């Protein structure tokens with residue numbers, strides 16, 4: 089699988105060390121193994137997991153600004169685990185309300201020896217950390233409006249919200265609550281993934 093990962097990475101400008109490649113492959117292997125018993129993702133085949141989960145998460149990496157992030161509704165650690173592997177100098181809280189998903193994330197953190205990830209089982213509305221975040225991330229979590237509403241207590245005053253989406257959510261952007269504004273919408277290219285991907289970056293208006 090490492091050859092396949094290297095071929096996919098070669099189609100990007102991402103610079104990934106051998107250790108990081110091994111961790112990414114180990115993550116796919118673990119997800120594939122746990123998925124049989126715990127139904128963590130509808131994508132069951134490791135090759136598809138590499139493209140639709142790992143590469144889809146990794147291409148967000150160059151756009152992260154800051155040191156401390158939370159991935160809300162992380163499910164089995166997506167995009168948070170690939171991003172944490174890619175950015176060992178940044179801290180990631182991976183939050184989900186479902187126990188089986190956070191148990192998987194905890195196991196992955198242990199097996200991959202990740203020291204920059206804290207798994208948290210909680211509903212996002214009820215999670216009030218002492219230290220706020222530079223960025224609030226989500227993929228396949230909620231509409232932009234719901235994400236901003238449920239997560240508005242999480243970023244630092246100048247922190248950003250990042251939502252990874254399919255087709256550009258023009259309607260959702262137009263109807264953003266007047267307290268928030270669109271910073272930028274990046275069109276993402278995920279090697280060998282058909283269909284559009286967008287990273288919507290938003291901030292609160294002060």
Ligand SMILES: C[S@@+](CC[C@H](N)C(=O)[O-])C[C@H]1O[C@@H](n2cnc3c(N)ncnc32)[C@H](O)[C@@H]1O
Nearest residue numbers: 161162163166184185186210211212227228229
């Ligand atoms: C469709 S899954 C997406 C999982 C992952 N981000 C991905 O891209 O594969 C949405 C996740 O959000 C979680 N979730 C939904 N509402 C939540 C809330 N209010 N607080 C915390 N987690 C929530 C669900 O348990 C589920 O794991």
